[in-house]
Amino acid sequence: MEILAYLIPISLGLGGLGLAAFFWALKHGQFDDPKGDGARFLNDDWDDDPRP
Template identity: 80%
Template sequence: MEILAYLIPISLGLGSLALVGFFWALKRGQFDDPKGDGERVLSKDWDDHPRP
């Protein structure tokens, strides 16, 4: 049972680290257009020069 004294804070720390990482990625705009690139690649009007 004393192992829980180590495992619970470690799991809470890892969970909070993941939550901070998610909010950091959200703030940086990583999830702005998740399907856009995949649909642009499959479209017929695909161009060799990407948009700036």
């Protein structure tokens, strides 16, 4: 049971880190065009020389 004293703060820290990463991605516009991403994924016209 002593291990819970370590595991609970570690799990809360990892959860907070994941939440912070989600908000960072949200702030930097990673989720702005989900429909366009889906359409690009299904498109058969592959670009041989993709833009950087």
